[in-house]
Amino acid sequence: MIGPTFCIKLAAFTQMDLQSFTHSSEKNTTIFTSIDHPTLQEVLRDWDLPSTESGIFCHSFALSLFCVCLGILFESHHCKDMANSVSPISNKEVRIHDSLDELATDLADYIAGLSEMSVKERGFFAIALSGGSLISMIGKLCEAPYNKTVDWAKWHIFWADERVVAKNHSDSNYKLAKDGLLSKVPVIPSHVYSINDNVSAEKAAKEYEFILRQLVKMRTVSVSECSDCPKFDLILLGMGHDGHVASLFPLHAALNEKEEWVTFIYDSPKPPPERITFTLPVINSASNVALVVTGSAKAEAVRLAIEESSSNCTLPAQMVWPTNGKLVWFLDRSSASKLDASQSA
Ligand SMILES: O=C(O)[C@H](O)[C@@H](O)[C@H](O)[C@H](O)COP(=O)(O)O
Known part of the structure; x- marks a missing residue:
């Protein structure tokens, strides 16, 4: 025996x-x-x-x-x-663009390409959005050729973070995406997973995680090989000048959350204060993560996040390391201005 x-x-x-x-x-x-x-x-x-x-x-x-x-x-x-690694990933790419228009076109090509691949492989494209200037950057997807060539009916749309405000509030990330993209392309309304804005941030986070768990069970969202976390086909993130991503802010306890997929905060340094956010294990379980950052105000945070990733990192953006996925930085010349020459050549 x-x-x-x-x-x-x-x-x-x-x-x-x-x-x-x-x-x-x-x-x-x-x-x-x-x-x-x-x-x-x-x-x-x-x-x-x-x-x-x-x-x-x-x-x-x-x-x-x-x-x-x-x-x-x-x-x-x-x-x-x-999953808890502190070593730098090798599956990282930095794309620096001469103009915002060039960046927006490259980003639209990249998203359309991943959508096509995921639909071919899995029959779905599970994408998570954030707020901020990112949404205007993906606006080219509403234009030709993408509006016609992308298989919008196969898209399932989530939020990597959301402000806990009414859906018609100007602070709502859902409203931002709806006005900037979702109302202009033929996505299926039941495939758009917005948060419950009638409850507390804590409850909204719990409910959102519950929905995610159902969709992972059905494999509408894939599952990570290394954990039980959802494996999004793509998570799109912006970055603040303080290095925050989604609603994970520097030195905030939410950064240490390892069990929950979706957590909540009541004290966001960037208003509004109440938010829900994907946790790092979920972000790092994605097949693809894109960080879209522009403007010179973020150049130092970009440099730290890309060049100073180390065991004692404190910037949330430094902690974005997809375990088995790929990370792509979409930058303009200003946000890349402090990178060393080999990165920005
Ligand atoms: O809800 C939010 O506040 C966003 O998800 C946030 O993480 C945003 O992406 C960054 O703050 C960058 O925003 P900008 O690109 O507008 O600077």
């Missing part, structure tokens, strides 16, 4: 035997043709397997099982590590 100590024993077995492994490899002999390690002998005894000459088969068998275990251990460890 393979007992629960199986993995531990095999792990112990390899740890010790690296030396003899290398040694026998150098001598070009068959690896592990005789079992001389007590831990492996113990494992084989537990399984009632022979331990000497006829052991070649057993050795290969044990070695193969060990490799499988190691693979599983590595994979789960890797995923866990990456």
Whole structure:
């Protein structure tokens, strides 16, 4: 019987035997043709397997099982590590544009491309929007060719953050997106997931997470391979000059939220104070995250976020590291002006 100590024993077995492994490899002999390690002998005894000459088969068998275990251990460890990782990602791209018009066209191409790919692969495109100037930047999607070529009926639209105000309030991110994009393209109204604006921020966050959980169950929104988090096809974010993204502000407790998918705040430094926001685990579980930032006022935060990502980072934008996804920065020359030459060339 393979007992629960199986993995531990095999792990112990390899740890010790690296030396003899290398040694026998150098001598070009068959690896592990005789079992001389007590831990492996113990494992084989537990399984009632022979331990000497006829052991070649057993050795290969044990070695193969060990490799499988190691693979599983590595994979789960890797995923866990990456979710809380402090190491810089390599799947990051910085696109710097000479004009806002050029940026807007590139952004529209990028979104249309991801939409096409997701619809082809999954039948849906789950996109999360934020507020601010980002919405005017994606305005080109209402124009030709995108208004005709994008498969709008397959879009499912969410908010990475929302201000807890009435939907017709000028502060509402929903209203901003509706006026700037959603009312101008043929999205299906029931695919637009706005928050409940009749309840407290706390309740609105809970309800929003509940809706998300249903959609993840149905796989309208995909699920991360490393956690149970939703895996959005695309999360679009802006960034404040203080480095905040969505409604995750510097040094705010919401940045540490690891369990909830959607959290709430009552003290946003940027008005209005009551907001709901995706948490970092959700943002970092997305397939694609785009950070769209323009203007010289944000140049220093851009530099810090792109060039100073380290273990002691404090800017929320520095903490945006999609675990298995891709991060693209869309910048204009002004916001990129403090990047080192190799980034901004
Ligand atoms: O609801 C919000 O306030 C936004 O989601 C917020 O995160 C915004 O994206 C940034 O503050 C950048 O805004 P600007 O691009 O307008 O500066």
